[in-house]
Amino acid sequence: MRITIVGSGNVATHLAAALKNAGHRIVQVYSRDLQHASMLAYHVGAQAVNELSAVLPDTDIFIISVKDDAIIEMVKALTKHQKLIVHTSGATNLNDLLTFTANAGVLYPLQTFSKTKEVDFATVPLCIEGVNDSIQADLEQLAATISRSIYSINSADRKILHLAAVFACNFPNYLYTIAQQLLAANKMDFDMLKPLILETAQKVQTRSPADVQTGPAVRNDQVTMSAHLQMLSHQPLLQDIYTLLSQGIIKNNNGTHGDK
């Protein structure tokens, strides 16, 4: 297919590269910032543009991968070309696009992307939604060229997925940051925690996380929890986080039992 990428962020970058590798032709990359557009365009053999008026109609699909609050502006500018328009956002309802075009869909990759870190796109779950069966089928076919893991997900469920992803990815990453800072403040190296972080994530690939919960909270070890809060006495935010997450583990554990 001939594909136009609108956006040059993390998702746009990885998606464009995966589509290019799968043999599609990336026609243009649009970004408000010409340098960003050029960098990505160079990598995928496309033309870089930073004016919406310079976006060509000669394409099969516009993939909009920009900040959520900029999506509609892009849609408005592109509908005149009468081509399929999809966005890649977890939080944006497909209905939001239908005011402007009936030729719309969603291709939401459920993964965390950083520009400098390669991802095996074949394992990235792609959540597909089309306004009709024909678009749905086209998007599934396109998705199948870059991933083995394709789900048909409506807008309501996609919002739940996006929220769950915040808990499963963005928040754990922040907790890793806290752990790193605690060690750094005491001249210890974050490397020490890396096997633990990896094993924790690997364990839930085959076990239910509630069944493999470990640590002071699931044992209701009040002495250790009090000592930990004492150690955080100069960091009230971390104390609050510690208290709240421990409460959640204790509450969750009532009636079940983890791997204490």
Add this chain to the structure above:
Amino acid sequence: MRITIVGSGNVATHLAAALKNAGHRIVQVYSRDLQHASMLAYHVGAQAVNELSAVLPDTDIFIISVKDDAIIEMVKALTKHQKLIVHTSGATNLNDLLTFTANAGVLYPLQTFSKTKEVDFATVPLCIEGVNDSIQADLEQLAATISRSIYSINSADRKILHLAAVFACNFPNYLYTIAQQLLAANKMDFDMLKPLILETAQKVQTRSPADVQTGPAVRNDQVTMSAHLQMLSHQPLLQDIYTLLSQGIIKNNNGTHGDK
């Protein structure tokens, strides 16, 4: 070495198996619960005992791997044998043992263990502390037979490590549980999130977590955060967790920039 394992929980189980595999002889396994002692003893070819009076002096080292508040009781009962006594606890000071014996040390494995999940012990960081250089050296030698990753860590630093491990492992695992519950309540499968969870943990093996932070909070995307809080309106605990962790990410991001 001839080794006596005191305890039969997750750490005792994995440590005893690793020591046995490394060619050491596990003499006895003690647990208050004879069934638990027997199960582990059977696996490592040891004798099971559930009375401290039945613990034999004919060993080189007692490894105490029980709940923190039971460690001292074990130490008191075992000092009469005048053998090296070590505990495996992150939160227990080595000094706590010195009231009872000068022949003491710590062997703290910085990993999360579940009985039903195998672990490659060679990659588990082992934190060693001895009351003197001779014991320190003996413990390092023992540790080297089961792991490639050995650290000399004093009690104060070990407490920090243990606290950091709660943030890096126990809390993320609880957040995975929340994510699973959010999906289950909407009849979606936790499998969808597994690649995301694994990639999040893999990413920080080679990147600093603060540098690869993604999600609505690091973008300060107030619209999405408000929508997420609205979706959690019937779960005040999850709302509080969402708010607090998002605040932390936003605060952390001031002055730096993550992978928005």
